[in-house]
Amino acid sequence: MAERISEAEFQVMEVLWRDSPLTAQDVAARLEATGWSLTTVKTLLSRLAAKGALATTEDGRRYLYAPAVDRAAIAAGESRRLVDRLFGGRPAPLVAHLAERGELSSADIAELEALIRELKQ
Amino acid sequence: MAERISEAEFQVMEVLWRDSPLTAQDVAARLEATGWSLTTVKTLLSRLAAKGALATTEDGRRYLYAPAVDRAAIAAGESRRLVDRLFGGRPAPLVAHLAERGELSSADIAELEALIRELKQ
DNA sequence: GCTTGACGACTACAGGCGTAATCGATACAT
DNA sequence: ATGTATCGATTACGCCTGTAGTCGTCAAGC
Structure with a gap:
């Protein structure tokens, strides 16, 4: 708990705080302005999920991400x-x-x- | 310019903002509470000097450190x-x-x- | 003069971060 | 059935950070 969130991760969280749950694709699409590649966004999502800041629910073969912290x-x-x-x-x-x-x-x-x-x- | 200062580095700056110029020894002494070894403090001082946040003046074989940023x-x-x-x-x-x-x-x-x-x- | 202690410089190294490519599996289209 | 696009997982890699040890040098005491 109380895991720190980095700046790039924070930007990902912002997207999901605004609207969730979303797929990795959706999140990446909303972060177009950053210029990050899709894989970069996926990495950030994984790290956030790993540190408990995001909750994932399976949707077929992929995940839907939603904030797990306020x-x-x-x-x-x-x-x-x-x-x-x-x-x-x-x-x-x-x-x-x-x-x-x-x-x-x-x-x-x-x-x-x-x-x-x-x-x- | 506008180099960012890390948290540990900031604590070192605090010491020198309060009182300067000081030798590495002096700075370390005032950071006793952190438990950092003398070499750790020296590393931080070097990094700060390298990024222009500290000014050094030679005092014989050692340096006196003083803040170079406000x-x-x-x-x-x-x-x-x-x-x-x-x-x-x-x-x-x-x-x-x-x-x-x-x-x-x-x-x-x-x-x-x-x-x-x-x-x- | 020779030893010893102190100095800055250099080196080290693991973990976090930013950024991303590759891989193995799977769903879907043909 | 087979190729292809897509998923998450795994791996990569250089930089920054926290933390510190070692090294070569020089000053000071004996």
């Missing part, structure tokens, strides 16, 4: 790792960093503001 | 990567995630609130 759980874990590692666990400096580089649109700021208001109660 | 720049870059990858570039969902898991203390929330207020002008 996207939110992965995202939360990664976020926490980063915030711990870079900012001693405090999220404000992270936001400050993003802000400093002009990475925050006013929509982002409004969104954060609303979120904060909500958190305060 | 901690803030690294942190900002990593933050952006994560937010892009996991949250489509929008930081609010990240904060929401941290909040959802009870990762935010009321001090954190206050800090964020102050930051937002500042950003709004």
Whole structure:
């Protein structure tokens, strides 16, 4: 459990979080933009299945793949790792960093503001 | 430029961001908690110097190491990567995630609130 | 001067990752 | 029935990473 997922693997997961179950072909088709060959995608699918991040069900001679882990759980874990590692666990400096580089649109700021208001109660 | 720094390497950088220049010995001493051998630390220092993240000045027969990259720049870059990858570039969902898991203390929330207020002008 | 200890350089090596080709089996079309 | 396309499994391979040992050299103490 709690197996780490690499970046390329994560992109594969994204496809399946969006729509599943899918065959290897389908997944590869949706990853056309990456330029990866079909075999590359199959390798990633196998590795993900091996580490328990994907569930497979047989469909004749092939597999249908579906996520076995929650996207939110992965995202939360990664976020926490980063915030711990870079900012001693405090999220404000992270936001400050993003802000400093002009990475925050006013929509982002409004969104954060609303979120904060909500958190305060 | 823009060479990526691995996690172990990052820990070495942390030491030098806190206090520099230092000899390999000194760095290793401050990383005692990791249990790494002296040679391991030296390897990491070499790799960091090779990728331009550290500057070295000769001090007799040995080197003094000092950061050649800004901690803030690294942190900002990593933050952006994560937010892009996991949250489509929008930081609010990240904060929401941290909040959802009870990762935010009321001090954190206050800090964020102050930051937002500042950003709004 | 000779030994010894410390230094950086070089070498090592297993595991993960990105990327992919090949292989053996099977389903399907003819 | 036979050829062909397709599947997953297996193998490949170079790079990065974590972790560390060895080597040649030089400085310092005796």
